[in-house]
Amino acid sequence: MLAAVVTALSAPGQRAAATALAVEPPAAASLGQTATPETRKQIARWIYEDKIEQQQSGSKLASRASSSADILVKEQDPPYRGRLNQPPRAELENDPHYRHIPNWAVSGHKMPDNGTYPAVMIAGQGKCGTNVLAEALYRLNFNYPLTDYSIDAEEARQGWAGEVNWAAVGGCAAYESEASLAEYRQIFSPADGFGYQWLDKSTSNLPCAKEIAKALPQETKFFSMMCDPVMAMWSRMNQIRQALGEKGSNPQELDYVLQKRLHSAFDCYTLISGGDKRLEQQQELCYQLEGGLQLFDIIGQWKENVGGRMQFLLAEESKQNASYLVVEAARHLGVPLPDNPNIGDVHSNTAEETYLEPEGPLWDYFVNRMRPTFRPLIKQIAETYSAEFPNIMAHWSAVTAWESGGR
Numbered sequence: 001m002l003a004a005v006v007t008a009l010s011a012p013g014q015r016a017a018a019t020a021l022a023v024e025p026p027a028a029a030s031l032g033q034t035a036t037p038e039t040r041k042q043i044a045r046w047i048y049e050d051k052i053e054q055q056q057s058g059s060k061l062a063s064r065a066s067s068s069a070d071i072l073v074k075e076q077d078p079p080y081r082g083r084l085n086q087p088p089r090a091e092l093e094n095d096p097h098y099r100h101i102p103n104w105a106v107s108g109h110k111m112p113d114n115g116t117y118p119a120v121m122i123a124g125q126g127k128c129g130t131n132v133l134a135e136a137l138y139r140l141n142f143n144y145p146l147t148d149y150s151i152d153a154e155e156a157r158q159g160w161a162g163e164v165n166w167a168a169v170g171g172c173a174a175y176e177s178e179a180s181l182a183e184y185r186q187i188f189s190p191a192d193g194f195g196y197q198w199l200d201k202s203t204s205n206l207p208c209a210k211e212i213a214k215a216l217p218q219e220t221k222f223f224s225m226m227c228d229p230v231m232a233m234w235s236r237m238n239q240i241r242q243a244l245g246e247k248g249s250n251p252q253e254l255d256y257v258l259q260k261r262l263h264s265a266f267d268c269y270t271l272i273s274g275g276d277k278r279l280e281q282q283q284e285l286c287y288q289l290e291g292g293l294q295l296f297d298i299i300g301q302w303k304e305n306v307g308g309r310m311q312f313l314l315a316e317e318s319k320q321n322a323s324y325l326v327v328e329a330a331r332h333l334g335v336p337l338p339d340n341p342n343i344g345d346v347h348s349n350t351a352e353e354t355y356l357e358p359e360g361p362l363w364d365y366f367v368n369r370m371r372p373t374f375r376p377l378i379k380q381i382a383e384t385y386s387a388e389f390p391n392i393m394a395h396w397s398a399v400t401a402w403e404s405g406g407r
Contacts, residue, residue, distance in 0.1 A: 089151065089155075089161075092146060092151055092161055092162060093151075095146060095162075096138075097138065097143055097144060097146045097162075098146045098147070099143070099146065099147050099194045100147070100148060101147050101148050101149060101189075101190065104148045104149070111149060111186065111189050111190075112189060112190040112191075113189055113190055113191045114182070114185060114186065114189070114191075115185035115186040115187065115188045115189035115190075115191060116185055116188050116189070116191040116193075116198065117184075117185060117188065117198075117216050117217050117220060118188055118197075118198040118199055118200040118216075118220065119142065119197035119198055119199070119219070119220060119221070120137060120142050120197065120198075120199045120200070120220065120221050120222070120223065120333070121199070121200040121201075121202065121205065121212070121216070121220060121221075121222050121223070122134060122137075122199065122200070122201045122202065122222075122223045122224070122225065123202060123203075123205040123206050123208075123209075123212070123222055123223070123224050123302075124202070124203040124204070124205060124206030124224060124225070124291065125203065125206060125224065125225060125226045125227065125229075125232065125291060125295070126203040126232065126236070126288060126291065127227070127232040127235040127236050127239070127288065128225040128226055128227035128232055128315045129225045129227065129315040129318060130163075130201055130203055130225050131201075132318065132325065132343060133223060133225050133313065133318075133325055133329070134199065134201045135343060136325035136326045136329050136343055137199055137223075137329055138199075139326055139338050139341075139343075140326070140329060140330055140333065140335050140338070141195075141196055141197060141335070142196060142197050142198070142199040142333075143193065143194070143196035143197075143198065143199055144162065144163075144164075144198070144199045144200065144201045145164065145187050145188055145198060145199075145200075146161065146162055147189070149186070149187075149189060150187050150189075153183075153186070153187060154187070157169065162201075163201050163202060163203065164184075164187060164200045164201065164202045165202045165203065165204040165205070166180075166184050166187075166200075166202065166204075166205070167202070167204050167205050167207075167208050167211075168204040172207060172208035172210070172211040172212075173211070174211075175208060175211035175212050175214070175215040176211055176214075176215070181215055188200075206224065206291065206298055207291075207294065207298060207301075209298070209301040209302040209304070209305040209306065210301060210305050212305075212306075213305035213306050218309075220309070221309050221311070221332060221333055222302070222306055222309055222310040222311070223310070223311050223312075223313060223329065223332070224302065224310060224311075224312050224313070225313050225314075225315055226295070226312055226313070226314055226315065227314065227315035227316060227396075228316065228395065228396035228397075228398055228399075229289075229291075229292030229293075229295060229374060229396075230292075230366075230367060230370045230374060230396075230398045230399050231358065231396075231398060232288060232292065233254065233285065233288055233289060233292065233366075233370075234254075234356075234358050234363070234366065236284055236285055236288040237249045237250070237251070237253075237254050237285060237356070238352075238354070238355050238356060239284075240282075240284060240285070241352075241354035241355070241356070242352045242354055242355070245354060246354050249282060249285065250356075251356070251362040251365075251366060253278075253281075253282050253285070254282075254285060254366065255365075255366070255369065256278060256279070256282065257279065257282050257285045257286050257289060258289070258366075258369050258370070260276065260279050260286075261286055261289055261290070261293075262289075262369075262373055267290060268283065268286035268287050268289070268290045271286070272286070292374070293373070293377070295377065295381065296377055296380050296381055296384070299312070299381060299385055299388070300384075303385070303388075311328065311329070311332040312385075312388045312389065313325065313328060313329075314389070314391070314392070314395055316395035316396070317391070317395065318343070322342040322343055323341040323342050323343070325343055326338065326341040326342070326343060327341050358398075367398050367399060370398075370399055371399045374399045375399050375400055378392060378393065378396050378399065378400050379393070379400070
């Protein structure tokens with residue numbers, strides 16, 4: 001039994017067992033029945049860390065640090081940046097968000113202080129416009145951590161910088177450990193924020209409302225950018241195509257993800273760790289789908305744990321109203337509006353050669369596959385949280401349009 005075997009071993013033995021599972025896992029049914037959620041999270045962390053280490057070793061990068069205080073400078077871009085279409089490090093240091101830490105020394109990493117908690121957190125939803133919301137908040141004097149220290153720390157931990165995603169490796173439990181939270185606060189250093197208030201822009205934190213609410217100060221405010229989960233899936237596919245080409249992902253692979261996940265009682269992690277290599281190649285799509293399936297429960301968790309400190313925003317509304325994000329963010333935070341509240345052009349990959357428009361037979365087929373699952377979910381959100389999502393049925397119309405009036 002997986003849970004019994006893993007927990008009975010010593011710490012090194014547990015990790016070795018988890019690594020072995022990635023190579024020759026037990027039957028998926030056995031995995032789902034015997035492993036607790038905590039066991040699966042720990043195994044996921046071990047496997048993820050092992051993959052990072054193997055990638056870095058193979059590309060002759062500097063060895064991975066045991067803590068954020070010992071991080072070494074990389075000789076080249078870290079792993080996964082290409083797959084996730086992240087910018088080169090040089091571009092990060094030319095980014096207007098970047099701040100140099102005075103007297104920063106690569107050897108020793110003498111930080112000016114122990115850091116602080118962010119004043120604001122953007123908690124997902126991925127592919128729904130968290131970047132443009134971050135720009136709106138930047139206009140209101142909130143900046144996400146992009147410093148000499150945070151770039152090194154985040155690249156070593158997750159392979160890229162500019163988005164914290166503290167829960168990504170350790171799961172939501174990363175917000176329950178004092179040692180983990182001490183490293184988390186160090187990311188937001190110096191505490192004065194160079195005159196800005198610190199912003200945590202993370203797309204992996206959406207399921208962690210309970211843990212985050214306990215860990216962060218009461219004065220921290222939250223935002224969640226949300227969008228049509230069907231469009232988010234299509235957008236994620238296009239992002240992978242932009243980074244890896246049309247063979248990296250396509251409607252056929254997207255359909256395979258839908259077949260495997262929608263017709264299974266197991267989550268993406270269980271299916272992937274069960275040995276499905278094709279699904280592993282499309283794991284970003286699978287986890288995007290997983291997040292969409294959990295939206296109703298996630299909204300409820302944030303409402304229950306942080307109440308009015310969370311502001312839900314719709315990406316579709318921001319596309320129709322250039323001042324929507326700045327105006328709503330200023331209202332939620334109680335800060336004055338800038339002279340010009342309009343947001344400029346939003347980053348898009350629609351001009352890429354690999355981009356597939358959400359139209360035509362392939363799109364129609366995709367929407368029809370998603371409709372039976374997502375129409376009742378979206379209707380449930382609209383009826384239960386009408387104050388927070390007053391126009392959701394109109395905005396998320398890909399799957400909510402009736403057959404006679406829609407696709």
